[in-house]
Amino acid sequence: MGELVDQGAEAVFRRRVFYIPGYDPVHPRRYRELYRKEGAQQARIQGYAIDLKPKSLAGSYGWQVTARIDNRPCEAEVEVLVWSDIVKTSMERGIAGTYLQLVRTAWAYIGTGALFRLMKLRGGPMVAALYPIAMLILQLLLALVLGGAVALVGALLSHWALGLLAGGATVWAVLLAFKRRDARILAYYLMHDYAYSAQARGANPPELEARMAEFRARIAAAMAEPVDEVLVVGHSSGAHLAVSILSDLIREGLPERRPALSLLTLGQVVPMVSFLPEARRLRRDLAYLSTREELTWVDVTAPGDGCAFALCDPVSVSGVAPEGKLWPLVLSAAFSQSLSPERWQLLRRQYFRLHFQYMCAFDRPGHYDYFQITAGPVTLGARYAGRAPSKSRIETPLSGFRSVA
Incomplete structure (x- = not known):
């Protein structure tokens, strides 16, 4: 340097x-x-x-x-x-566990009304929050479609039981393939992130x-x-x-x-x-x-x-x-x-x-330079003495839960 x-x-x-x-x-x-x-x-x-x-x-x-x-x-x-070790431990869930997380996390935000209030603040974080839900559901639907196709072909060519077995194996293989590529997709990672805060509803x-x-x-x-x-x-x-x-x-x-x-x-x-x-x-x-x-x-x-x-x-x-x-x-x-x-x-x-x-x-740095600050x-x-806050800041109280007791 x-x-x-x-x-x-x-x-x-x-x-x-x-x-x-x-x-x-x-x-x-x-x-x-x-x-x-x-x-x-x-x-x-x-x-x-x-x-x-x-x-x-x-x-x-x-x-x-x-x-x-x-x-x-x-x-x-x-x-x-x-606290990366805590994060790693919280991410040690299988495919089924992650989909269970999805249901619980979605309910934590939708059932309490928090999701709809958050949407009034900024759209970007809400898109980021809904992304893993949408992506995991899409992965599941794709796996089910492919698994269903394999099951149908198997039933027609052999026996319905073998068709169901082959279809189930296909569903699992597709979901596993998506999970192994999550370093690029980030659906599982983001799901675990939001689920960690939501598991105790904010505690x-x-x-x-x-x-x-x-x-x-x-x-x-x-x-x-x-x-x-x-x-x-x-x-x-x-x-x-x-x-x-x-x-x-x-x-x-x-x-x-x-x-x-x-x-x-x-x-x-x-x-x-x-x-x-x-x-x-x-x-x-x-x-x-x-x-x-x-x-x-x-x-x-x-x-x-x-x-x-x-x-x-x-x-x-x-x-x-x-x-x-x-x-x-x-x-x-x-x-x-x-x-x-x-x-x-x-x-x-x-x-x-x-x-x-x-x-x-x-x-083209302005007032903010991380390295000068640190x-x-x-x-x-x-x-920042005497500096006025951003005129575009949002201060509207939107949370439905305000208890501090």
Whole structure:
């Protein structure tokens, strides 16, 4: 990523970064490689220097960043708060189990009315949510048609019993073939994703609550370190985990002398959980965190990201915005403007890739630069001090469930 200038005895801006990924079974090294590759590209575009080294502190998977940005030396320890093992376990369902998930998840959203309220927010996430349902049903119908054809031929040529056996085997073979190719289709993956939040109708499963407590302890320890900022980044479904983790952290009490505490939520899908009846804990945490002066909370989405609830204030649309609400500051990454026309044309139909664009380089960056935020010499609060929220933000309270008890 280029040689860094000698920093000499200059004051170094130090930061601890805790990245909470969304529902992702992939090893966290993926995020390190993404940071390395995209950070180098953004540095070339913006004219600063950034470099990655192995992690120097104990704990979860991570890396160290050294940079010179705005002619000031900076250091950041990035740690990925890993829950990919929980994700993998939740995905260990067979074909029949996944179709049972489909029925239960569809009922969780349709039976409670949450689906119809979510549709009033943004169409993109709803298309993404309905995609695995439609795709799995289509796969089943195709398998049944082929299986029925094989059964009919078998019955005509031999015996009805053999025809049924051959037809059943064909149905299973077709469904298995689709499942084995799901890395490209993503129907099973997305089904497991939505089912994980819906299984308890918005409440966090016990194993996830236990992992969140571990994450909170890691962040609490960092708040006692001699750094300038502790920055928590929550992406996709990692955003609502971050909200609850930091709410618990502040409730426990922060050190009197402490670094700046910041929360950056990216591509959030909070309403997919907060609109469910048992998401009382999340709604309580949204309301609580939105009034806290102990932190800065900036929420960045983009209308071009069809998997996120773009510019939807997660507190307000969940119907729990209290008097004196301060956060989040809702901003747009404006993909169509911050990416060149050529780059935008290349990416605009790559929906899953665009959901990760927040952690990637922009060739026409505006106010948002992920690498300056995570490795630069300015806190999140100072960077966005006095900035007005997006005029296109959606604040209409649409959730039918607003209990926080």
